[in-house]
Amino acid sequence: MTAAIASRPAPGQTAADLVTIDNIRAAAARIAPYAIRTPLIESPRLNDWLGFRLLVKAECLQHTGSFKLRGALNTIMSLDDSVTDVVAYSSGNHAQAVARAASLRGMRAVIVMPEDAPAMKIEGTKSYGAEVVTYDRYNESREEIGGTIATERGADLIAPFEDVRVMCGQGTIGLEIAEQCAEMNIQPDHVISCCGGGGLIAGVSVATRALLPNAKIWAAEPADFDDTIRSLASGQIERVDPSHRSICDAVVTPAPGEMTFSINRTTLSGGFGVSDDLVLRVMATAFKHLKIVVEPGGAVALAAALDGRLPTGTNCAVAVVSGGNVDEEMFSRALAAGPLV
Amino acid sequence: MTAAIASRPAPGQTAADLVTIDNIRAAAARIAPYAIRTPLIESPRLNDWLGFRLLVKAECLQHTGSFKLRGALNTIMSLDDSVTDVVAYSSGNHAQAVARAASLRGMRAVIVMPEDAPAMKIEGTKSYGAEVVTYDRYNESREEIGGTIATERGADLIAPFEDVRVMCGQGTIGLEIAEQCAEMNIQPDHVISCCGGGGLIAGVSVATRALLPNAKIWAAEPADFDDTIRSLASGQIERVDPSHRSICDAVVTPAPGEMTFSINRTTLSGGFGVSDDLVLRVMATAFKHLKIVVEPGGAVALAAALDGRLPTGTNCAVAVVSGGNVDEEMFSRALAAGPLV
Numbered sequence: 001m002t003a004a005i006a007s008r009p010a011p012g013q014t015a016a017d018l019v020t021i022d023n024i025r026a027a028a029a030r031i032a033p034y035a036i037r038t039p040l041i042e043s044p045r046l047n048d049w050l051g052f053r054l055l056v057k058a059e060c061l062q063h064t065g066s067f068k069l070r071g072a073l074n075t076i077m078s079l080d081d082s083v084t085d086v087v088a089y090s091s092g093n094h095a096q097a098v099a100r101a102a103s104l105r106g107m108r109a110v111i112v113m114p115e116d117a118p119a120m121k122i123e124g125t126k127s128y129g130a131e132v133v134t135y136d137r138y139n140e141s142r143e144e145i146g147g148t149i150a151t152e153r154g155a156d157l158i159a160p161f162e163d164v165r166v167m168c169g170q171g172t173i174g175l176e177i178a179e180q181c182a183e184m185n186i187q188p189d190h191v192i193s194c195c196g197g198g199g200l201i202a203g204v205s206v207a208t209r210a211l212l213p214n215a216k217i218w219a220a221e222p223a224d225f226d227d228t229i230r231s232l233a234s235g236q237i238e239r240v241d242p243s244h245r246s247i248c249d250a251v252v253t254p255a256p257g258e259m260t261f262s263i264n265r266t267t268l269s270g271g272f273g274v275s276d277d278l279v280l281r282v283m284a285t286a287f288k289h290l291k292i293v294v295e296p297g298g299a300v301a302l303a304a305a306l307d308g309r310l311p312t313g314t315n316c317a318v319a320v321v322s323g324g325n326v327d328e329e330m331f332s333r334a335l336a337a338g339p340l341v
Numbered sequence: 342m343t344a345a346i347a348s349r350p351a352p353g354q355t356a357a358d359l360v361t362i363d364n365i366r367a368a369a370a371r372i373a374p375y376a377i378r379t380p381l382i383e384s385p386r387l388n389d390w391l392g393f394r395l396l397v398k399a400e401c402l403q404h405t406g407s408f409k410l411r412g413a414l415n416t417i418m419s420l421d422d423s424v425t426d427v428v429a430y431s432s433g434n435h436a437q438a439v440a441r442a443a444s445l446r447g448m449r450a451v452i453v454m455p456e457d458a459p460a461m462k463i464e465g466t467k468s469y470g471a472e473v474v475t476y477d478r479y480n481e482s483r484e485e486i487g488g489t490i491a492t493e494r495g496a497d498l499i500a501p502f503e504d505v506r507v508m509c510g511q512g513t514i515g516l517e518i519a520e521q522c523a524e525m526n527i528q529p530d531h532v533i534s535c536c537g538g539g540g541l542i543a544g545v546s547v548a549t550r551a552l553l554p555n556a557k558i559w560a561a562e563p564a565d566f567d568d569t570i571r572s573l574a575s576g577q578i579e580r581v582d583p584s585h586r587s588i589c590d591a592v593v594t595p596a597p598g599e600m601t602f603s604i605n606r607t608t609l610s611g612g613f614g615v616s617d618d619l620v621l622r623v624m625a626t627a628f629k630h631l632k633i634v635v636e637p638g639g640a641v642a643l644a645a646a647l648d649g650r651l652p653t654g655t656n657c658a659v660a661v662v663s664g665g666n667v668d669e670e671m672f673s674r675a676l677a678a679g680p681l682v
Binding site: 043124324 | 377379380382384385386401402404406441461465468469625628629631632633634665669672673676677679
C-alpha cells in the first residue's frame with residue numbers, strides 16, 4: 001500500500017506546492033485499478049451548430065456516477081493500513097465516492113448528507129455500505145458535524161475539496177483530457193469545468209496548465225452561486241447570499257475553499273454563470289445529441305459552452321460534464337424543457 | 342480512396358466467405374477516421390446485483406447515436422469515386438448513418454423511412470443533409486421503393502443488413518470488444534447483441550468467434566419479433582406475424598436476411614425474447630446506473646442480461662447497447678416505469 005500523503009500544506013508550503021503535475025500523475029497511477037478513463041465524446045451536429053469543436057469529458061460515466069470517485073480513491077488508497085474509519089460530508093457525489101472507495105479498501109464510512117439531497121444520492125451512498133447521517137443544509141454546519149464524528153470515532157475526515165489529496169485525484173481528469181487530445185491530435189483553446197468548492201477545477205487547471213499551456217481554463221457556476229467568479233474578479237474570497245437556491249445541488253457551495261482559491265486565482269481566466277432554466281435545456285440537449293445522462297450541477301460547464309460564452313474565434317473547447325446522478329423527476333423536467341437544438 | 346468491394350457473394354461464394362475477420366479488420370481501418378471506439382462500461386452496483394460482471398458496449402455513444410454508422414461508413418468509404426448518389430431504406434438509425442456517411446463523402450443521399458418512424462430519427466436524417474421519402478411500414482415495400490429510386494437516379498442502394506460491406510462494418514464492434522476485453526484482461530463467457538435483420542450480430546459473431554473463441558454469442562429480440570430465435574430453432578427462415586407491434590422500432594424487421602441468417606445459424610448459441618415492459622424498465626436502469634441514454638431497440642440485449650436469461654455459472658458477459666435515438670416522450674415512459682434495481 002502507498003505511504004500516507006499530506007492532506008494540506010506543511011508550514012511554509014502552499015497548496016500549489018502539493019497540487020502539482022507530478023502528484024497528479026502519482027494519483028493517476030494510484031486510482032487506475034479502480035476508476036475508469038472516461039471518454040471524450042462529441043456530436044458532429046452540435047459542433048456544426050456551435051461553429052467550433054466541442055469535446056465533452058463524460059465523468060457521468062465514471063463509477064459512482066461522478067468525478068468525485070477520483071479524489072476519494074486517491075485519498076483512501078493512500079491512507080495508512082491502521083486507518084479503519086473514514087468520515088465525509090457531501091451533497092451526494094463525494095458521499096457516494098467516499099462510500100465506494102472505503103468499501104474497496106474494507107474501511108467503514110460515515111457520510112454526513114443534507115436532508116434535502118436527491119433521494120438517489122442518499123440511496124446510492126447507502127448501497128455502497130456507508131452509514132448516512134443527515135443535517136439541515138441551511139441551518140447546520142456540516143464541517144462541525146463531520147468533525148465531531150471524526151473525533152468520536154477516531155476516523156479520517158475526507159473533505160470534499162479542501163484537501164490536496166482530493167484535488168490531485170480530481171486533477172487526473174485534466175491529465176486524461178491532455179492525453180486524449182494528444183491522441184486525437186487536437187489543441188483545445190479552452191477547457192471549461194464546473195466549480196463548487198473549486199477542488200475539481202483546481203486539479204484540472206494545474207494539469208491543463210502543465211500539459212496544454214495554450215488552453216485557457218474557465219469556471220462555470222450557477223448564476224446565483226457565482227462565488228468563484230466574483231472572487232476571481234475581486235481577488236479575495238466572496239460568499240454566496242445564504243438565501244439563494246439552485247437545482248444544481250452538486251455545486252451549491254457557499255464560498256470557494258482557501259486552498260482551492262489560492263490555486264484557482266492563478267490558473268483560471270475567469271468564469272461564466274448559468275441559469276437553472278438553461279441547465280435544464282442543456283441536460284435535454286445532452287440527452288438528445290450526446291446520449292449521456294447529466295445531472296444539473298454536471299451540466300453547467302456544458303451550458304456555458306453551448307450558450308456562446310466562450311470568446312469568438314474558438315476552434316476547439318473541452319467541457320467537463322462532472323456527473324450524472326439525477327432523479328427521474330428532475331430528468332423529466334429537463335426533457336419537458338426541451339433541447340437547445 | 343479504397344477500391345470498391347463486393348456487396349454480396351459472387352456465384353460459388355457464400356456470405357461467410359466475405360464476412361471474415363480479415364475483412365472486418367479492413368473495415369475497422371476504413372472507418373477509423375470517422376467513427377469512435379465506443380467505451381465498454383459497467384456499474385459495480387449492477388454487477389453486485391447480478392452476481393456476475395456485465396460490460397456494456399455503449400454504441401449509443403457512437404456518432405449519429407447508433408452502431409449503424411459503422412456499416413454505412415464501411416460501405417460508402419469503399420465506393421468508387423464515380424458514385425454521386427446513394428439510397429437507403431431504414432426505420433431511422435441506418436437512415437441517419439447513411440445520411441452522415443454520405444455527407445462526409447460529399448454524396449447525395451435519399452432515405453426511405455416509415456411514416457411512423459420516431460420524429461427525432463426523421464429530423465436527424467434531414468439534419469445530415471439527406472432527402473427523406475416516407476412510406477407505410479405495414480402496407481408498402483421499402484425494398485421496392487428504394488429499388489425504384491436507385492434505378493431512377495443511378496444511385497447505389499445500401500441495404501440495412503443484406504450487404505457484406507454493412508455486416509463487416511458492424512463487425513468492428515466485435516473486434517473492439519475483443520480488444521477492450523484483452524486490455525482489461527477479461528475473458529467473457531457470453532456476448533449478447535440485439536437482432537433485427539441480423540447484420541449487427543452476424544458481424545459481431547464472426548469477430549467474436551475468431552478472437553474470443555470461448556465466448557457464446559446470443560441474439561436478443563423483442564418477444565413478438567423473435568424471428569431469428571425461431572429461425573435458429575427450426576433451421577430455416579421464420580417470419581413475424583405482420584399484426585405484431587413493438588416499441589423497439591430499431592429491431593422490428595419481419596424476418597432474418599438470407600445472408601445474415603446463413604452466418605448466424607453457424608455462429609449463434611440461441612436467443613432470448615424480451616417484453617416491451619421489460620425494455621422500458623431496462624432503459625430506466627441504464628439511466629440510473631450506467632448514465633447512458635438507450636433507445637428501446639438498443640436495450641433488448643441489456644434486458645436479456647439483466648433479466649437473468651444467461652446460463653447459470655456466468656462470470657462475465659458483454660451486452661451490446663446498439664443505440665440511443667429515443668424521443669423525449671418514450672424516454673419519459675421509461676423513467677415512469679422505473680429501474681429494475
